Amino acid sequence: MKIDGTKIKKYRKKLKLTIQQLADKVGLSSSAIGMYERGQRTPDLRTIHIFARFFSVEVDYFLVGMTVNQEQIDMSYAANQALERASGICELCGAMAPFNHSNGTPYLETYKIKASEHVAAVCPNCRKKLEILELPGDIIYLQNKINNTHVSASPI
Ligand SMILES: [Zn+2]
Structure with missing residues (x-):
């Protein structure tokens, strides 16, 4: 099971949040989120749960190969x-x-x-x-x- 952190950006953009605003809301650093979105770092399962909860989606949507419509x-x-x-x-x-x-x-x-x-x-x-x-x-x-x-x- 591989996680694709670049999908975070799609949800963030839809919510019209800056990386900093998202960071404040989920309690993570903006530099970490930036790296996830650029694919420079892969969020672990616990972290992706935080994003899934915040965006009200299933964790599955962040898996590699799962398309987000x-x-x-x-x-x-x-x-x-x-x-x-x-x-x-x-x-x-x-x-x-x-x-x-x-x-x-x-x-x-x-x-x-x-x-x-x-x-x-x-x-x-x-x-x-x-x-x-x-x-x-x-x-x-x-x-x-x-x-x-x-x-x-x-x-x-
Ligand atoms: Zn009630």
């Missing part, structure tokens, strides 16, 4: 937007994230709402509930919440 990159972007929007509060039950990542950011999971391009940021309990029960009421609630946030967040 636009859809996955867009999904990563939507997941990051959801986490920013939620800012540590579950979008379904309203509870605070159960704990923080080691870099201090609240731990929430992302849930892709079926048949839509929307992603919600929810606590691990709600994530499981959504996955197992797929209650229409929960889905509608999240959809409305995301739509309303979009409207109220618009500056114009």
Whole structure:
């Protein structure tokens, strides 16, 4: 299993982050990230887990030979937007994230709402509930919440 660190750049660009901004968010040095992106150094599995978690993608996408398509990159972007929007509060039950990542950011999971391009940021309990029960009421609630946030967040 070989890791291709140059793929980090694709996700970073989509999120419109500089290397320094990404470094601050994931708690790694910008020089290390620069070397991964240029293929001068290969991140170890533990490090790639940090990136996979931050970009809300599977670790598999960083393996050599695994192609990253636009859809996955867009999904990563939507997941990051959801986490920013939620800012540590579950979008379904309203509870605070159960704990923080080691870099201090609240731990929430992302849930892709079926048949839509929307992603919600929810606590691990709600994530499981959504996955197992797929209650229409929960889905509608999240959809409305995301739509309303979009409207109220618009500056114009
Ligand atoms: Zn919740």
